Amino acid sequence: MTFTLPNLPYAYDALAPHMSKExxxxxxxxxxxxxxxxxxxxxxxxxxxxxSLEEIVKGSFGKNAALFNNAGQHYNHxxxxxxxxxxxxxxxxxxxxxxxxxEDLGGLEKFKTDFAAAGVGQFGSGWAWLxxxxxxxxISKTANGESPLVHxxxxxxxxxxxxxxxxxxxxxxxxxxLKAFVDHLVNWEYVDExxxxxx
Amino acid sequence: MSSMSRxxxxxxxxxxxxxxxxPRLAFAQAAAPATPTAGNAPFILxxxxxxxxxxxxxxxxxxxxxxxxxHHAAYVANMNNFAKDTPVIGEKPLVEVLGNLNSVPDAIRxxxxxxxxxxxxxxxxxxxxxxxxxxxxxxVxxxxxRDLGGLEKFQTDFNAAGGRQFGSGWVFVxxxxxxxxxxETRPNQDNxxxxxxxxxxxxxxxxxAYYLTYQNRRADYLKAWWNTVNWTKVGERYxxxxxxxxxx
Numbered sequence: 207m208t209f210t211l212p213n214l215p216y217a218y219d220a221l222a223p224h225m226s227k228e229x230x231x232x233x234x235x236x237x238x239x240x241x242x243x244x245x246x247x248x249x250x251x252x253x254x255x256x257x258s259l260e261e262i263v264k265g266s267f268g269k270n271a272a273l274f275n276n277a278g279q280h281y282n283h284x285x286x287x288x289x290x291x292x293x294x295x296x297x298x299x300x301x302x303x304x305x306x307x308x309e310d311l312g313g314l315e316k317f318k319t320d321f322a323a324a325g326v327g328q329f330g331s332g333w334a335w336l337x338x339x340x341x342x343x344x345i346s347k348t349a350n351g352e353s354p355l356v357h358x359x360x361x362x363x364x365x366x367x368x369x370x371x372x373x374x375x376x377x378x379x380x381x382x383x384l385k386a387f388v389d390h391l392v393n394w395e396y397v398d399e400x401x402x403x404x405x
Numbered sequence: 406m407s408s409m410s411r412x413x414x415x416x417x418x419x420x421x422x423x424x425x426x427x428p429r430l431a432f433a434q435a436a437a438p439a440t441p442t443a444g445n446a447p448f449i450l451x452x453x454x455x456x457x458x459x460x461x462x463x464x465x466x467x468x469x470x471x472x473x474x475x476h477h478a479a480y481v482a483n484m485n486n487f488a489k490d491t492p493v494i495g496e497k498p499l500v501e502v503l504g505n506l507n508s509v510p511d512a513i514r515x516x517x518x519x520x521x522x523x524x525x526x527x528x529x530x531x532x533x534x535x536x537x538x539x540x541x542x543x544x545v546x547x548x549x550x551r552d553l554g555g556l557e558k559f560q561t562d563f564n565a566a567g568g569r570q571f572g573s574g575w576v577f578v579x580x581x582x583x584x585x586x587x588x589e590t591r592p593n594q595d596n597x598x599x600x601x602x603x604x605x606x607x608x609x610x611x612x613x614a615y616y617l618t619y620q621n622r623r624a625d626y627l628k629a630w631w632n633t634v635n636w637t638k639v640g641e642r643y644x645x646x647x648x649x650x651x652x653x
Contacts, residue, residue, distance in 0.1 A: 273518070275571045323441070329515075330592065330593035330610075331573045332572070351572075370612050370620075370621065378471055378479070
């Protein structure tokens with residue numbers, strides 16, 4: 207397959223004031239676009255041509271760093287746009303997901319705190335994650351373009367903590383960005399959809 | 406001036422006074438072994454020795470302000486927190502701590518690597534920049550010609566290395582004890598001291614270093630940054646590296 211940049215599933219200004227139009231323009235039109243363009247160039251002539259995105263991400267990890275970085279970031283961003291929505295966040299989660307978060311992670315409030323802490327604790331560029339591994343939910347963090355996909359898990363929610371995700375809106379205040387993400391942006395229906403596929 | 410009185414000055418210096426005495430103190434902080442009586446905040450944020458507007462339009466004033474007063478200050482504050490429970494990390498010279506991370510307690514090793522690395526990198530960074538920075542000359546220019554293929558090739562290769570560093574990190578010129586130069590990158594706030602090497606100079610390619618002006622255009626930032634380099638300071642650091650007296 208070749209990589210293509212999807213349109214955002216909402217208007218560029220739809221997530222303001224939690225994530226500005228300007229941030230989404232650069233993040234989607236420039237950063238994600240660059241991963242797509244570079245990824246396609248790096249894919250040419252490799253054994254990964256014709257494979258699915260997930261296969262490319264898993265297969266190139268630890269073997270072809272440049273391809274992995276771009277394919278990994280393409281995968282991460284494809285989902286990231288869908289992991290957010292206008293008027294997201296809040297405490298109304300699909301029942302089965304809420305139940306699982308309570309069982310495995312000590313409840314929604316504890317999840318929010320621990321997920322944000324994972325994002326704050328990721329030193330430098332990277333991501334914080336909620337994923338399913340061996341049937342259980344877990345919170346983790348990864349550097350740069352990595353994701354739980356290359357660590358035997360299936361991500362169902364991720365937040366980008368590269369500075370380009372929040373620097374225009376929050377400057378150095380990453381904790382404020384993460385709080386806004388959890389409280390106002392998370393698209394729990396999409397998280398639940400990914401959860402359904404993973405279990 | 407004794408190290409005791411330097412220390413005292415550093416602790417009381419604020420505002421204008423700090424700005425005036427800053428250049429010496431910035432060196433002194435790492436060069437002078439701290440005394441056990443230094444108090445519970447042995448790590449000091451070296452004040453900038455030029456106004457935050459000094460590098461407009463190449464680096465905007467807001468970026469300079471946040472970069473120094475927030476990002477670098479956070480590394481310093483985090484180190485002072487670690488030093489409360491583990492005073493030894495503030496008592497030894499920075500080079501000794503960063504060069505022997507294995508001897509730092511497990512619980513704070515990663516924190517010290519990240520935050521003392523960040524403190525070292527940024528202290529060097531502010532030092533080697535300055536208004537009206539001139540051109541490389543003398544020994545350092547000879548070394549650039551000899552080891553890096555001349556100034557133009559050096560700048561092209563340095564920019565390319567900085568562009569290739571995926572995610573947050575630094576691009577450095579490494580200088581060995583014989584004065585030989587090479588270009589290397591490090592992720593995050595890692596510093597060459599951690600591998601027993603020394604940085605002559607370096608550029609920060611964390612997005613916070615350039616995002617407000619350049620956004621995704623890191624290559625443009627890398628190119629413009631050369632307008633901010635203080636070659637007199639780089640020359641001094643080159644001489645200090647060869648003499649084995651480079652403090653940070």
